[in-house]
Amino acid sequence: MIKVQEAIAVIETSSTKMPVKQISIKKAFGYVLAEKVISPISMPPFRQSAMDGYAFTHSIRHQYDIVGTSQAGDHKNIKLQNTEAIRIFTGAYVPDSADTVVMQEHVMSNKNSILIASMPEKFSNVRPKGEQIEKGAVVFEAGTLITPAAIGFLASLGITEAAVYKKPKTAILVTGNELVEPGKKLKKGKIFESNSIMLQAALQTAGINKTKVYRVKDNLKATKKALKSILKNNDIVLISGGISVGDYDFVKEALLQNEVKELFYKINQKPGKPMFFGSKNETLVFALPGNPASSLTNFYIYVLPAIKNRMGFSEIHKPKLVRKLNSDVINDTGKTLFLKAKYDETNVTVLNGQSSAMLNTFATANSLLIVPDDIENYKKGEEVILLPID
Amino acid sequence: MIKVQEAIAVIETSSTKMPVKQISIKKAFGYVLAEKVISPISMPPFRQSAMDGYAFTHSIRHQYDIVGTSQAGDHKNIKLQNTEAIRIFTGAYVPDSADTVVMQEHVMSNKNSILIASMPEKFSNVRPKGEQIEKGAVVFEAGTLITPAAIGFLASLGITEAAVYKKPKTAILVTGNELVEPGKKLKKGKIFESNSIMLQAALQTAGINKTKVYRVKDNLKATKKALKSILKNNDIVLISGGISVGDYDFVKEALLQNEVKELFYKINQKPGKPMFFGSKNETLVFALPGNPASSLTNFYIYVLPAIKNRMGFSEIHKPKLVRKLNSDVINDTGKTLFLKAKYDETNVTVLNGQSSAMLNTFATANSLLIVPDDIENYKKGEEVILLPID
Known part of the structure; x- marks a missing residue:
């Protein structure tokens, strides 16, 4: 039996990065850059007006003749005399001979000339060429998560593709003679199989939208094959059920006979103790407990960080939260507890119904309260550590 | 000009809920239930063993003959004498004549009999029928967000469909003569159009994966059509650009001519002031500023909550965070500031490069620091409010 922190560390060191592929920026949301990106242009590519107003050459003079217009998208390099200005709009090209833009709200104007009521400082409202980034500079380092803002910035530089780590191809194997697919008739002694559909949804939180589900009966030969x-x-292979020590649990044996290297089996925690973790080549195998709440707990604690690790995320664990407990918590198990909990801005409540079979509590929880194995109790009001889930 | 809090309130009261549709549970992740769900079965559907062990009728006796086996999925209602036990596995049917299960770790056994070394209390390790939910009881109320755990619980009850609010069909209209699609050649005076691809990615964070993009030149006729x-x-219609007071900004006029009701125009904030919000029938129209960082800021502050509202979310705003400032912040604008910021477990740093055109800062930010319009400065070390973005 391994401790929770050791299990997390073993998984982290066993997770290699996925191969790299080129991807269209349009589809890159949620991926991580595998290579640094260099800017092909300066941004802005020319001196840009930051306002709707008038461009001119700064001087002590307040009155200027209007001799032209520069609309966004234009490229008229009008040669201004020091008595002249042009009408200019946000994002438009500022002629080389102008150095300053005055906001339209700060001038009085007629058709042919303006009088500047409030004189801006020299260079005001002109965005220098390359203010955001110079051509040839690093846009993003390898390891950057591609967010909507990152996609926007890459697109603004004309970049249409990037090198990212692939998402891991993931499958779920469901074992258990007692399981009936939802929608079919429930015979006596059977229950509906819900873990695969739950894990498929949980995988979507990591951007893995297609996961194939396989089902086998509880026997060694079928499981092995x-x-x-x-x-x-x-x-990444997730296996649901068949991993506790019951006589009918064939999964571990089937894994070992398939040359999966056992990296650990059983974790000193509650719920979620009977979990097997192993690898074959670079494929990671998580044999999760069959109890739904245990399965989902271990998904968040172990599987999700492993997926992020394989995808190249630099932060693979969600930032923990600290909240004040609304009640005492006792831990007489010597194990690390993961308790379904609901937090608000300041406090956290441990929910009723912590049994490993109970998913309904999980559905109303927004976090797991972590009680380490060496903590025997927390008092009401004490600050505790939460793993947010959403 | 409207205040930020008023703008948020106007949008909230203008957002009606989307029509209801039936959806397969398999595709329901991220939707909100439009009707309460009633359980068609009791869960568990029968008395279940919570352990691998032996089922028997509790008494002072410690030795029992093994007279059968109940594996998960079986339904053998063996009639046990008070000297008899059966081998039983986790999730298996507990015969009517047994009331207690002893863990296998707590017995000594040979092929035919067991000796219980550590006697459990009566009823131990037996999950009562309907422990999680009784047939006919409410599984989830209307308004419940369908999480992976909720999907798992619904599936465990054999439920395959649910009534949810549809996702809003969303389009993006891009205006601007200065804009060139990434991948094409950048002519002088032009810039690459990046807002549509950025907003498409941002919409994915709300589960809206398909968004059509339309482009028009800066003229009234084309925009109106x-x-x-x-x-x-x-x-929901997002419009990018063309909404400030420049002579070439036709969007507002084109909206009014299309009988879009103006609900507000311009917000007392920085960046993101020039925004128009209106509605036509139940369609919401957000004409966002053309500057990329302003556009994305207003997406998170205004558009995302409106989408969640239409989808029936009960919590449409992300919970705010409180952190200690790493530096002084001055607000001499009289406006609400939204500053790109990066927080860790305790503190927050305001990032360099807050210009409304600059997306690169946004790409490294994980939050917006909110400085209300009536706050003139925050001191280093003061606690401030953040809107997390991810």
């Missing part, structure tokens, strides 16, 4: 091809064709 | 069909076919 199914695993053989699943292991070959996926980067 | 394009808007006519866009307004008819969409629930």
Whole structure:
């Protein structure tokens, strides 16, 4: 049995980065850059007006003749005399002979001339060429997460593709003779299989939108055979159920016979203790507990960070939160507890219904309260650590 | 000019809920329930063993003969004598004549009998029928966000469909003669158009994965014509650019001529002041500033909550964070400032490069620091309010 922190560390050191691919910027949201990006242009590419107003050459003079117009998109390099100005709009090209733009709100104007009521400082309202970035400079370093703002900035530089780490191809194998697919008739002694659909949704939170689900009966031969091809064709394999010590749990044996290297089995935690983690080549295998709440807990604690690690994220764990407890918490297990909890701006409440089979509590929780194995109790009002889930 | 809080309130009261549709649970992640859900079964549907072990009738006796096996999925209602037990596995049916399960770790066993070393209390390790939910009880109220755990719970009850609010059909209209699509050649005076691709990515954070982009030149006729069909076919319309007071900004006029009701124009904030908000029937129109950072700021502050409101979310605003400032902040504008900022567990740093045109700062920010219009300065070390973005 391994401690939670050790399990997290083992998974982290076992997770290699995915291969690199070129991707269209349009589809790059949520990926991580695998190579640094160099700017092909200066941005802005020319001196730009930051305001709607008038461009002129700064002097002590307040009155100027209007001799032209520069609209956004124009490129008229009008040669201004020191008595002349042009009408100019936000984003428009500022002629080489002008150095300053005055806001239209600060002038009195007629058709042919302006009188500047409030004189701006020299160079005001002119964005220098390359103010945001110079041609040839680094736009983003490798390891940058591609956010909407990053996509916008890349597009503004005319960049249409980038090198990113692929998303891991992920499969789910469901075991269990007691399981019936939702929509079918529930026979006596059976329950509906819900873990695969739950894990598919949870994978979407990591941007993995397509996950194939395989089902096998509880026997060694079928499990072994199914695993053989699943292991070959996926980067991350999630297995639901069949991993506790019951006589009918064949998963671990089937994994070992498929040459999956066992990296740990069982974690000193509650819920979620019976978990197997292993690898074959670069494929990671998580055999999760069959109990739904245990399965989802371990997904958030172990699987999600592993996916992010493979995708090149620099921060693979969600930032923890600190909140004040609304009630005492006792830990007489010697294990790390992950308690379904709901936090607000200042406090956190541990929810009723912490059994490993109970998903309804999870559905109303927004966090897992972490009680380390060496903590025997927390008092009401004490500050505790939460892992937010959403 | 309207205040930020008023603008938020106007948008909220103008946002009606989307029509309701039935959706497969498999595709329901991120939607909100439009109707309460009633459980068609009790869960668990029968008394279930919570452990791998032995089921028996609790008594003072410690030795029992093994007379059968109940594996998960079985339904053998073995009639046990008070000297008898059966081998049982997690999730398996507990026979009516048994009331207690002892963990296998707490017995000594041979092929035919067990000796219980550590006697559990009566009813231990037996999950009562309907422990999680009784048949006919409310599973989730209307307004519940469908998370992975909620999907899992619905599936475990055999539910395959639910009534949810549709996602709003959303379009983006881009205006501006100065704009060139990334990938094409950048002529003098022009810049690459980046707002549409940025907003498309930002919409994905709300689960809106398909957004059509329309482009028009800066003239009233073209803008008016394009808007006519866009307004008819969409629930939310985002317009990029063309909304400030420059002579070439036709958007507002084109909207009014299309019978869009103006609900406000211009907000007392920086960046992002020149924004128009209106509605036609139930379609909401946000004419966002053309400057990329202003556009994205207003997306997070105004558009995202409106989308969530239309989708039936009960919490449409992200919970704010409180952090300690790493430097003084001055606000001599009389406006509400939204400053690109980066927070860690305790503190927040205001980033360099707050100009409304600058997206690169946004790409490294994880939050917007909100400085209300009536605050003239914050001192280093003071606690401030952040809107997290991710």
